[in-house]
Amino acid sequence: MDNLDYRLPQRRHLTTGPTEPGPKGEELQARLEASVPRSVTPLWPRYIAEADGGVLVDVDGNSLIDLGSGIAVTTVGAANPAVVDAVGQAAAKFTHTCFMVSPYESYIEVAERLGELTPGDFEKRTALFNSGAEAVENAVKIARSYTGRNGVAVLDCAYHGRTNLTMAMTAKNMPYKSGFGPFASEVYRVPTSYPLRDGLSGPAAAQRTISVLEQQIGAGNLACLVVEPVQGEGGFVVPAPGYLRELARWCREHGVVFVADEIQSGLCRTGAWFACEQEGVEPDLVTIAKGVAGGLPLSAVTGRAEIMDAPHPGGLGGTYGGNPVACAAALAALTEMERLHLSSRAREIEAVVREVLGPLVSVAGAGETRQGETGQGEANPGRGGVAELRGRGGMMALEFVDANSAPSAELTSAVARRCRDAGVLVLTCGMDGNVVRLLPPLVIGEDLLREGLGVLADAIRAEVSLG
Template identity: 70%
Template sequence: MKDLSYRLPQERTLVTSGPGPESTALAARRDAVVPRAVTPNLPNYIVDADGGVLVDADGNSFVDFASGIAVTTVGASNQAVVDAVSDAASHFTHTCFMISPYESYIRIAEKLAEITPGDHDKRAVLFNSGSEAVENAVKIARSYTGRNGVAVFDRAYHGRTNLTMAMTAKNMPYKSGFGPFASEVYRAPVSYPLRDGLTGQEAAERAITALEQQVGASNLACVVIEPIQGEGGFIDPAEGFLPALADWCRDNDVVFVADEIQAGMCRTGDWFASDHENVVPDLVTIAKGVAGGMPLSAVVGRAEIMDAPHPGGLGGTYGGNPVACAAALAAVDQMETLDLNGRAREIESIVRDVLEPLVGAETGLAEVRGRGAMIALEFTDADGRPDAATTKAVADACKKQGVLILTCGMDGNVVRLLPPLVITEDLLRDGLGVLADAIRDNGVGK
């Protein structure tokens, strides 16, 4: 991997054991004013970040395998993004596009229409968060079809608002105690090759049968699916699953929505995970990595579907904020200039080279899966059951050694790797070495 330009040293450095005095003091201040429901994954408080490192208030430098949950794809302080944000803010920070419009909203809409799958006529509307994008995709699909039903899948994650909580499968910590949830949301079985052993076509037939028997195509406005599931466990469906679903939707006038919020924007080695099998969704939801860390999301899709809602029916005070639009334009330009799709594929090759030899009963590592820089490690116990304890032990061991990783999965037994695509190869290999040692030291029977 080619090294890029960095502002901070790209190295792991530990000067304190655990959170230092500055982070400890900040944690006490947090406890006094922030509700317990907002609990940081890392107890160290960050004061600087660049490339693949996070620097805390006590001078520790962590390897970042989280990217703010797949957000800082181009780095947390990419100079091109910083310059674009500064220039935009120097002119105006807000006017509301629905009230007094500006060009940057149009420019990023044009760019997203260009890079999303398909060469059909498209429209794009901008919002702030992934949840907003998903909610508005459903609104658009309902307006277009005149139907109410929304189909989602086992293990899906689509957000934390009321409708998207209904669409999300995982109870804790996302749904428990927050109901009642929106109605007309139906769930179908997803393709999970490690566990179900089905081909993509077989898994699609199972899902389609469930939808036809339990809901009926004539009652569905849309099918919403993550091409690679995120919080559900980075589940990469078997080849053929997504195309078969998309074909069924097209044959039945059901809007096919690809939730690309985590998997999109070069994360999997393509602009969008749907590109892998040449799936062309009717609507695509985008967020996370699109704006270099600034809050921006989008729904992009077929013009005739996007134009279905009445004038004034879509929008929001901050949606498509001009500073966020400028950041997105710079971030997308960096993705193209630095060939971050290519770097994602290089990252995958290195990750697999280091970690796949560890797959086996002695470590409990059942599978290394995913694409690009969206890779998962699933852990099972000696009887092949999900092993959340080992997964947590591995993650905790990595954090103690200065490597930030995240876990996921309905059973809490999956480590997910989401490094910035601008990470150096040396830093990537260093972090993976720490992870590999943690797997060996904490595997089954340790």
Template identity: 65%
Template sequence: MTATPSTLSTLTYRLPQERKIVTDQLPGPVSADLAARTAASVPRGIAPALAGYVVDADGGVLVDADGNSFVDFASGIAVTSVGASNEKVVAAVREAVGHFTHTNFTTSPYASYTAVAEKLAEITPGDFDKRTVLLNSGAEAVENAVKIARSYTKKNAVVVMDRAYHGRTNLTMAMTAKNVPYKSGFGPFASEVYRAPMSYPLHDGLTGPEAAEQTIYQMEKEIGAENLACVVIEPIQGEGGFVVPAEGFLPAIAEWCRANDVVFIADEIQAGMCRTGDWFAVNHEGVVPDMMTTAKGIAGGMPLSAVTGRAEIMDAPGPGSLGGTYAGSPVACAAAIAALSQMEDLDLAGRARGIEAVAREILEPLVGEAGASGSRVAEVRGRGAMLALEFVDAEGRPDGAVVKKIAAACQAAGLLILTCGLDGNVIRLLPPLVIGEDLLRDGLTVLAGAVRENI
């Protein structure tokens, strides 16, 4: 795969697209004062990753209160795909708030909610009648998807995958695998949630159909299709390590669900909205979910999520049983209409593929290299602009310690990256899809240098 001028064409930015650290140390004095105020007023459970306090952002950069400019490989965790201050999104928000900030759609409806639902019906996979409910957050979307599936099937059990992440509410904590920091001390959790093995090609060595056979066997023998309302699966796992299942795994699970009156729910909250080089990650294998959850990149940074699915499933709950005070905010809906339009107009799916080409060019030579400690990159994986590097030590065990060192070195040099994986041994890359090629290459070069200096 080779990046072409069309996939990473030059865009116009409001801020200089450059990496620049102007303070002697991080955080700088203004951000350090803000950090002290935060520590005195915000609980320690909120732990910012970046040392600087952001005052401006655009394209692929974050500018902090001291004037430091960081390359952004996080996008607010895959949210600001169209940029953190996309002019079309900003204009749509300004226009919306000039008319009204809120009415509650179930009290006094408005057209922008319907327009977002219509657009999601158009772009989500499946040539059938669809319905969409709009909500506030990814976790809320997952909870509602499960609620709707239970209403439709009249069954209770929910299956999620090993290493899955679905949110921080009570039900979604039960569905999430990683204990610290997401679950420890917060139980008891919701019942009737079961975990099944996910395909992990680097470690299980199985083909997609072989891995699916294991998963299906466990679901049939330990839960029973007659008790199972839905299978909820991230087509590419997020917090679990950006794990891409082997080809054939997702289609096999979806086919089994269809044959057994089980609702197949694709959690596209992190992978969706052009992030993987297509509208949705399931599209890479032609998988058509019964229901899909979306959030993060959908509204250019405004809080919005959605559950989209087959009309007969979505219509199972009765009138008044879905919704919420702020669900489908009119301001967020206006932002979503603009963001979705930008994804098409700027060909952000194509840009995601271009980002992957550049990233693999720079990062794949790292695979197998071992430093003085014996640590090494075991794999570069992912699709589009949802990429990861997994690190192991000299014995092949997960190496979370080296990942912490690399992340710290990157930040000191002006690059924000995120980590993930049950063992914290995976670096995940989620740059804005509007990032320019020069800035992208600069950030990747910093990352590659930090890897070589710390392994």
């Protein structure tokens, strides 16, 4: 991995105790508790003052290793100079006009760039929004308008957002859905491919999914099938090879719009511009968000021109969708992804992760995992620990099990807590809460990455030895 230039020192340094914030952090924590509802209480009481490259610096001067990227957002860094400069120049000209009322060039430029970067050599159109959930909702609206059908199919373990429709599409109840219903209708859940748990080949898993689609829903009732090429909150699950191709083929045969939700997996994150490219799939529609604008709120739906043009004029849009400052940030961020070869860098990150953490699958006693280009793992049962290391590029995960090879959220939480206490931010996910996910900024330096992974490895060894 090439060395990059950074504004802040790329080092881990703790100035306060490992488990408690310093005096400034404590003051902010008290203010938070007095003004912010508990439903949005942060995971980690470290209040960030600056960020750059692979570090987060809090208000008490602690320099922390970031292996979360704001949930895959700060792909090009949290203070990328090109993005910062583009934002400043755009804001100095105008901060808002509403594209639907008085348009501007940067929106069109973003649409053109995304049309070029998304898979498929066909005519495309792009509509811009604010968040990933908005992109998914609008993809559904577009598919329904195009097909004249209502049904929406999603996969087990899916995560698509927190709005009413996307909560219906999301599988995990807590914390995303509990107590917030009733949800939107005409959303159907079908089996997914989860190689560690189901042991099925891609074609076999696809046939299981297709059978449910045909027998329980009916192709003639479906507007779209929405899939994450690599599942996010559901556990960073990489489907078995061939699974997505079979689903896309079935959708084409039956006039069902195939939507790739690339909100977390897209934009170089998995070692390609979009994860579906690695499966040889050209989606009808792609939803894009998170890393697209270097940290500013922007999302998109990009897809086949005839599908995107189906809704009537004025049917899509919103006051802030495609904000000019966010569009300027996106153009800079996309250019930085190209200039810094971040797809290649993501693959280098994956190689380091596998080198450092791969042996822990065997050390933990849960079997030895052999990994290949597909991102799949082969795991054998053991006394408990790491069941599998999986993922692609800068989107990697460890799944933890107990002594009976059952999912262990307790072990996962303990490992994540040890990392955070040592100044390394890692996130968890999975339907059973038993997966540690790694989403480092793709501009992180190799030395810092290795240090953070070393802390994670030590945490795993410590917790497994306690068991």
